[in-house]
């Protein structure tokens with residue numbers, strides 16, 4: 001039987017969203033990228049001129065501001081829409097400033113409590129591909145299929161670099177690599193829900209695989 005709840009976890013820029021989106025389309029499932037929620041809270045805090053080191057204030061923001069994640073309404077490369085207080089902030093959540101602070105915000109227990117409760121509620125409805133860092137371990141430990149998508153930091157930074165250039169942005173490889181490594185360090189050493197593969201996850205090392213090969217391999221696991 002095709003798994004109903006599919007969890008994809010892994011480090012920054014490992015290709016989780018690309019894989020998750022294709023898989024969701026192929027199976028007719030909902031795609032839910034949980035990283036956008038952490039990015040949305042980070043953007044909100046920065047936009048309000050808050051200091052992201054103020055844990056209590058940032059956690060309160062996460063608890064009190066509804067974040068809507070909806071299927072993509074435009075074909076401009078987005079995987080989904082991110083709406084906060086009636087405003088479409090999809091592209092704002094990808095900004096450098098957000099990326100530089102998101103792991104600090106995502107390490108706060110209060111922020112994680114607020115967001116993972118919402119994620120779990122949505123995930124339990126089934127027919128879903130949910131992507132993040134702690135889906136198979138914390139948010140949906142009962143997931144029917146768990147994938148841990150890995151690759152070296154160099155490979156992941158190279159992919160992110162090309163992604164940014166393709167979108168017409170300016171990028172510097174060394175800077176991206178340093179940031180990917182730093183984000184992984186914070187994500188995997190935090191006390192609450194650190195990034196790690198669930199014991200029953202299938203780990204895929206995508207270093208020598210392209211996006212098509214990864215997709216075919218995971219699709220085969222679903223059949």
Ligand code: CDP
Nearest residue numbers: 012013034035036038102103106132133134
């Ligand atoms: O796409 P990329 O891998 O660069 O990042 P993302 O999936 O959008 O996640 C951004 C950040 O949110 C991560 O670096 C984590 O700090 C945090 N995150 C998390 O803690 N738990 C999740 N389930 C998803 C994201």
